[in-house]
Amino acid sequence: MSGSERVEVRKTYKLYVGGAFPRSESGRSYVVSDSRGRFLANAAQASRKDGRDAVVAARKAQPGWAGRTPYNRGQVLYRAAEVMEDRREQFVEQLRAAEGVGQRKADTFVDAVIDRWVWYAGWADKVAQVLGGANPVAGPYFNLSVPEPTGVVAVVAPAGPLLGLVSVVAPAIATGNTVVVIASQPHPLPAVTLGEVLATSDLPGGVVNILTGSAAEIAPWLASHRDVDALDLTGVDVDGDAGELARDLEAAAAETLTRVRRPEPGADWLATPGLDRLSWTLETKTVWHPIGI
Amino acid sequence: MTTLLSEATGSESALRRFLSGLPGVDQVGAEGRAATLATRSIKTTAKAYALDLAISMVDLTTLEGADTPGKVRALAAKALRPDPTDPSCPAAAAVCVYPDLAATARAVVGDRLHVASVAAAFPSGRSSLEVKLREVADATAAGADEIDMVIDRGAFLTGRVQQVFDEIVAVKQACGPAHLKVILETGELATYDNVRRASWLAMLAGADFIKTSTGKVQPAATLPVTMVMLEAVRDFRAATGRQVGVKPAGGFRSAKDAVRHLVVINEVAGPDWLDPDWFRIGASSLLNDLLLQRQKMATGAYSGPDYVSLD
Numbered sequence: 001m002s003g004s005e006r007v008e009v010r011k012t013y014k015l016y017v018g019g020a021f022p023r024s025e026s027g028r029s030y031v032v033s034d035s036r037g038r039f040l041a042n043a044a045q046a047s048r049k050d051g052r053d054a055v056v057a058a059r060k061a062q063p064g065w066a067g068r069t070p071y072n073r074g075q076v077l078y079r080a081a082e083v084m085e086d087r088r089e090q091f092v093e094q095l096r097a098a099e100g101v102g103q104r105k106a107d108t109f110v111d112a113v114i115d116r117w118v119w120y121a122g123w124a125d126k127v128a129q130v131l132g133g134a135n136p137v138a139g140p141y142f143n144l145s146v147p148e149p150t151g152v153v154a155v156v157a158p159a160g161p162l163l164g165l166v167s168v169v170a171p172a173i174a175t176g177n178t179v180v181v182i183a184s185q186p187h188p189l190p191a192v193t194l195g196e197v198l199a200t201s202d203l204p205g206g207v208v209n210i211l212t213g214s215a216a217e218i219a220p221w222l223a224s225h226r227d228v229d230a231l232d233l234t235g236v237d238v239d240g241d242a243g244e245l246a247r248d249l250e251a252a253a254a255e256t257l258t259r260v261r262r263p264e265p266g267a268d269w270l271a272t273p274g275l276d277r278l279s280w281t282l283e284t285k286t287v288w289h290p291i292g293i
Numbered sequence: 294m295t296t297l298l299s300e301a302t303g304s305e306s307a308l309r310r311f312l313s314g315l316p317g318v319d320q321v322g323a324e325g326r327a328a329t330l331a332t333r334s335i336k337t338t339a340k341a342y343a344l345d346l347a348i349s350m351v352d353l354t355t356l357e358g359a360d361t362p363g364k365v366r367a368l369a370a371k372a373l374r375p376d377p378t379d380p381s382c383p384a385a386a387a388v389c390v391y392p393d394l395a396a397t398a399r400a401v402v403g404d405r406l407h408v409a410s411v412a413a414a415f416p417s418g419r420s421s422l423e424v425k426l427r428e429v430a431d432a433t434a435a436g437a438d439e440i441d442m443v444i445d446r447g448a449f450l451t452g453r454v455q456q457v458f459d460e461i462v463a464v465k466q467a468c469g470p471a472h473l474k475v476i477l478e479t480g481e482l483a484t485y486d487n488v489r490r491a492s493w494l495a496m497l498a499g500a501d502f503i504k505t506s507t508g509k510v511q512p513a514a515t516l517p518v519t520m521v522m523l524e525a526v527r528d529f530r531a532a533t534g535r536q537v538g539v540k541p542a543g544g545f546r547s548a549k550d551a552v553r554h555l556v557v558i559n560e561v562a563g564p565d566w567l568d569p570d571w572f573r574i575g576a577s578s579l580l581n582d583l584l585l586q587r588q589k590m591a592t593g594a595y596s597g598p599d600y601v602s603l604d
Contacts, residue, residue, distance in 0.1 A: 052595050059597065227597020255594070 013043045013188065015050060015212060016195030018057030019205015025049045030213070032189060035100030043188040046213035048221040051180065054209035055227055058152045058178040061206030066149045066176035074124030077174060080201040081117045088114070090193060091162065098161045098187045112270055113166050120170035120278070127175055127278050135286070142289040147282040149176035150259060151229035154222040156215045158235040161187040162194065163269045168234050171277035173207055177230070180209045182219060184235065188212035216245055223252040230259040230281050238263045298532055302497055305455035312454060315493060318485035318521055327516040330560055331553045340552070344587050345383050346567065347551040348375055351583070352409055352540065352575045354389040355604070356416075356508060364604065365394045369401035371602060376584050379591065385580065386569040387439060391415075392432035399436030409474070410437035413464055416478075416507035418443040422460055429467040439472040440464070441504060444491065446481045454494055461498035474502035474540055474573075479518045480510040488518055492525035502538040508575065513543025519554055523562040539566065542575025548586040551579060577604065 013032075014021040023029075026047035032040045065073070084091070088110050095106040128147055135143040153172045158164030165183060172179050183191030195210045211218060215236065223231055231253045236246045246263050253260050261280055301311035335343055353372040355364060369388045376382035387407035388398045395410040402408060410432035414420035429440055442464050448456045465473050475495035479488050495503050503522055506513040519541045526537045539562070541554060551574060558566045566572050581601040588596040 055595070055597075221595065224594035225597070226594055226600060252594075 011041065013041050013192045013212070015044050015046055015054075016192065016199065016208070016210040017050065017054045017206075018060075018209065019199060021195070021199070022050075022053075024213070025053070028213075032186070034097045040097055041189060043192070043212045046182075046211035046218055048218060050211055050213075051218045051221050052225070054180040054211060055152060055154070055222065055225055057206035058180050058209055059227055061204050062149075062151055062176075062178045065173070065178055065204055065207050068176070070125035070128065070176075073174060073176065074121045076202045077121035077124060077170065078118060080198055080203060081114050081121060083197045083201045084114050084117065084194075087193065087197060091190060094190045094193060095161050098189065109161075109163055113163050116163065116166050116273070117170050119273075120174045123171070123275075123278055124174040127275070127282075130275065131279055131282065132284065137288075140291045142291060143286065144289070145284050145286045147175070147279070148285050150281050150283050151177060152227060153177045153179050153230040153232060153281050154219075154225070154228045155179055155181040155232040156219050156235040157181050157183050157191070158264075158267065158269070159184045159186065159237075160269065162190040164235065164267070165191055165194065167269050167273060168232055168277065169208060171273075172232070172281050173203075175278055175282055177281050178207045178209075180211065180222060180228075182211050182213070182215045182222075182235075185212070185214055219245070219249055220252060223249040223258070224255060226256045228253075228258055230261070232261045233263045234261060234267070236263040238265050298497070302458070308454055308458060308494075308497075309452065312490040312494060315486075315489055318489055320485055323485055323517045323521060327520050327557065330520075330557050331516060333553075333556045335552050335556065341587075341590050343552045343555050344548060344583055344590065347548065347555060347574065348580065348583050348587070349383040349386060350569045350572055350574050351385040351580050352387045352389045352542070352573045353385045353580060354508070354542070354575050354577050356389070356391060356411060360391065360394060362394065362397045365390055365397045366401050367602070368604060369398045369406075371580070371604075372406055373402060375580055376587065376601075379587070382584070382587065386573055389439075389441065389575060392428055392435060392437070395432050395435035395437040407439050407472075408437050409439035409441055410435070411441045411443075411476075411507075412437075413440075413442035413460075415441070415443050415476075416509040418445045418478075419447070422463060425460070426463060426467045429464055433467075433469060433471050437471060439474060439502075440468050441474045441476055443476045443478060443507060444495065446478055449482070449487075449491060449494075454490075458494060458498045461495055461500060465499040472501045473499065474504045474538075475500040476504045476507055476542075477522075478507055478510055479505045479514075480512045485517065485521050488521050489525055492522050493529065496525070496529045496535075496537050500537060502540050502573070504540040504542055504573075504575065506541075506543045508543030511544075514541030514545065514575075516550075516553060516557060520557050520561055523558060523566065526566070527562045536565065536571060538571040538573065540573040540575055545574060545576040545579040546582065547579070548582045551576075551583060 024044040028045040029042040030045045034040045091110045092106045131147045132145045137143040372385040387409045389409040392410045398408045412428045412432045413425035477491040585596045
């Protein structure tokens with residue numbers, strides 16, 4: 001081998017749907033550039049049909065994932081954090097390329113990503129105690145409120161490379177929902193790498209489905225999809241003409257009473273999150289049970 | 294060929310000679326052609342037409358040990374009005390059940406739909422002729438106007454074709470006015486050549502329909518198998534003037550599968566078979582996917598399993 005030049009092994013960045021890594025059904029891809037505009041890679045450009053397939057996969061995975069014990073869900077998420085830790089150099093490199101930041105800043109971000117994931121993993125088996133509980137009632141009954149996952153959540157991830165994506169996906173799956181997420185269009189590579197982490201960390205296929213491409217193209221189909229239970233518009237642009245997209249998405253989602261979370265431009269993802277993102281994809285079930293035999 | 298045909302059913306050796314004299318199926322070619330036809334793109338108005346046609350061809354089937362009269366009633370009601378939210382949605386072709394539930398199905402659908410009943414020791418076909426005929430009589434007495442019988446695959450595979458032929462003739466006679474569908478169980482016939490021979494055997498014996506499978510054996514209906522059977526009915530009509538229907542069953546899940554079959558009918562047998570009288574699809578979960586696709590065409594938004602019934 002010595003002397004001869006090695007043939008480069010180039011990577012094809014694909015979607016992550018139903019636990020597999022398919023190319024886009026449309027066969028399209030788009031160019032991803034680094035912070036200085038140089039070519040970085042080609043990423044798959046998902047179509048509405050990839051969105052449809054992702055929702056089918058998410059729906060299929062949802063009962064099984066919600067049926068796991070919350071403790072087990074927390075363990076699986078923690079396992080994902082362990083694998084992320086193994087891959088941290090790859091994440092650091094991808095963040096540096098995407099945003100042009102220095103080693104130290106990229107380190108800080110990857111720390112924050114993994115810590116955020118672990119934080120939500122910890123909440124998996126605690127959220128029911130905090131958001132649910134026994135209610136005092138005037139009668140011989142136990143009255144219990146239990147938070148339950150709402151189902152399939154479609155997410156438009158924030159524009160940043162990874163921390164925003166993790167901050168919106170982790171809380172949704174920690175509580176037993178399954179997710180279809182459209183990754184940031186300019187920075188899809190860390191999202192695909194996250195998919196590779198999830199594929200190798202005991203997370204059942206279909207719990208997280210990652211699409212790369214244009215949110216303006218795919219999101220309307222997810223918003224109007226009758227089998228999507230909640231729509232997270234956190235990453236939707238609201239400036240100028242783009243504001244219309246957010247409004248149209250909300251209107252489409254309202255058609256089937258889909259729960260909507262509105263865009264959050266300029267959110268500070270490094271700040272400590274509250275319980276808000278855990279609770280919005282939960283539905284509270286209240287049960288009356290007679291005291292006695 | 295007509296002269297050959299008339300001699301074919303004269304004696305066992307003639308029948309065997311005729312069947313083994315049928316040209317073989319080019320397996321690679323058949324699968325290649327089916328795969329090519331499956332890539333045909335059917336969109337917009339053509340898709341809407343195909344979905345409605347496919348719905349009207351469905352033999353809505355439940356063949357489980359756990360079937361109850363309640364489930365059959367619900368299924369029959371669904372066959373009558375597959376999509377209660379949309380009056381323009383066509384009805385299915387028939388309800389397909391076990392003989393003891395045929396009367397239950399008939400009570401719901403009246404004379405608006407066909408009631409098909411499996412019979413003749415379904416699904417294995419392992420029983421005496423006497424028992425099989427008795428079962429057919431039971432089913433027709435209970436109101437079934439279509440009988441789905443299975444052939445004795447053991448006899449066919451060991452070359453006792455005359456026995457299979459005689460059984461089909463006897464069952465056809467026992468059916469009286471009821472239509473006879475003959476299930477070849479192609480998943481157990483091993484080769485396309487056998488599928489072609491069994492198709493001809495069933496048609497010579499008087500089958501009104503030839504059906505791929507019971508749904509209890511994998512693989513069930515595949516596109517190449519249906520294509521080979523469609524070629525057989527086309528050639529049979531050319532030779533005898535009698536048209537025989539085809540019913541693939543089992544293994545259908547998606548509307549896309551159903552539309553692909555419609556394309557193959559049109560290309561292989563011709564548009565004469567694009568009719569619920571000559572082509573049926575035996576399925577249960579397929580109907581839901583057809584309805585979801587239909588709703589997508591109507592509303593422009595993807596639909597979900599919450600908008601159709603469970604069974």
